[in-house]
Amino acid sequence: MSTVPTQRGRARRLAVVVPLLLAVATAGCANREEPAAPAGGSTATASSQGFPVRIPTPDGNQITIERRPERIISLSASSTEALFAVGAGKQVVAVDDQSNFPAEAPKTTLSGLTPNIEAIANYGPDLVIAQHDANDLAAGMAKLDTPVLFLPAPADLKDVWAQFQVLGAATGHSDEAEKLASGSRSEIEKIVAETPRKQLSYYHELDTQLFAATSKTFIGQVYGLFGLTNIADPADTAESGGYPKLSTEHVVRSNPDLIFLADTRCCGQNAGTVAARPGWDTIKAVRTGNVVELDDDLASRWGPRIVELVRAVAAAVGKAG
């Protein structure tokens, strides 16, 4: 019984306090400097067409972007590359510590892995783009009325083109995004069509502990375009989620025609270090000089440079066998 009056009392006190807080908040806003308006009012009106934009989220809800965002923060290296490729680079005020491409991207110490809400809010963003909802990013930004657009790792190339279009719609660059998506798609189709079909097996190495990608992963599907056989497939289990840790014996025994290294940057691997591993000098890819040194970033992102990755694989397939 005693809790009822207390609760009622608290409610009454809240009823007084909340409007006060709101008054303070609004008053505070009135005194703050507004972010500078974008230069060239006419382009702003032109590209503000199409807003507000509603974008469905993976959890079945949707986010609403009221007007063309001018202070975008990207916490995903893949999305950063795509933003600049669709012409939204000028609207980007900050990118995370992994976004090292293109060079003009405003790289900061912001982390997409462990996002810090305060540090992000400090840039006064009007749109935050991230790969996944770490550290309650969405809930934190919702308190600041800032929409967060999540663009998770894609399952296949179709998802990549769709992400380009979402980014285009969200930033007022739908036409450029459409052009980028269809251009990339047809370029990849052309590269694949020009590459001879060969019965080749490959091993895609993620790190020196021999974590590998199977053919059902996103990167695996890129190799699948060329009809390559993945030696990691027999090692896949439900738990490994497409990225099993292979035993050295299995890699040597499988004798792949091609080895793709996606650990050249992280772990300093190259054709020489691979050949120096015990027993690896007997592998066909090593003996025939078909150890391909990929750029880790290229091989782990799904931005516009995916075409470059496809081209690198095509060149390797053309040379091998």
Next chain:
Amino acid sequence: MANLTRPTRLAPVTLAVAVLVLVAVMVSATLIGAAGLGWTRVAGELIAQVTGGTSPLSAQEAAIVWQIRVPRVVLAGLVGAALAVAGSAFQGVFRNPLADPYLLGAGAGAGMAATLVVVAAPQTTGWLVDPLPLAAFAGALGGVGLTWLLGSSAGGGPAVLLLAGIAVAAFLTAVQTFAQQLNTDTIEQVYTWMLGGLSTSGWHEVLLVLPYIALSAVVLCLCARLLDVLAVGDAEAASLGVRPGRVRLVVLLAASLATAAAVAVSGLIGFVGIVVPHIMRLLAGASYRVVVPLSLVGGAAFLIAADEIARTAFAPAELPIGVITAFTGAPFFILVLRMNRRGLP
């Protein structure tokens, strides 16, 4: 009373049985592996090597056996022996059944040093020596050294040393975590090393650690009698002409050297150092003259068997060996505990 039925010296029969088990484990681990070469064909290769006959294996299959599988078995044996013998020594010095080789900051020191090296020099291609095992080795010894310094300055008894070890480990781990947070792009490489295990090892790693582990093993086996004397208490030990402080220093030095060598090539493998000595104690007797040498042999057999499971259970995929040591070691340990109701000393 239990001690009346328990030998204080290592009976030749017991040692022979232990060595026989080790040899059996080594041979079976060599015959069976992820590549599925067929154990009879590998046996044919082994026989051909001895008799000079024709081997059923191709050159590549022979490379799998001799350059990948056998060095890994040998290294698993060395690491297991080092961790178990170090664990038994730590338990003796501290008269504490819960002591393990990482207790005095060896694990945290190695982890911190490895992290700092990865952060400072992520690209080590073309270096004369791989700095990672070197740093881990130095870090492990540095961690123990720091604990020893702090412990001695605060009084120096075993209990003080243990507490100093906990403080040093917490501090070094904090430094490691901080360095990692500032360099999130290197986290993967650091964890790769820490969970490491033996999956990419070869003869090079075997030669790297063999001298340290062999030296430590000899010293610890020679010190086993002194550990037995220490077990009765510092005052009594002193009255028997043993200087407890000096014995502790020598034993801890040797045990830390063995631990550091193991950590350098295999990362942090838990459970071996704490459980194998207890299993030996329960099976063969509490005297350190029994426990220390048997831990050496038993640790080797245990880790080779655990690594065999890691290599083959989900072949061609591989499991982290730390999972296996805990997963198989814990139930086995409980079984031995239940079989031997006399319990721990």
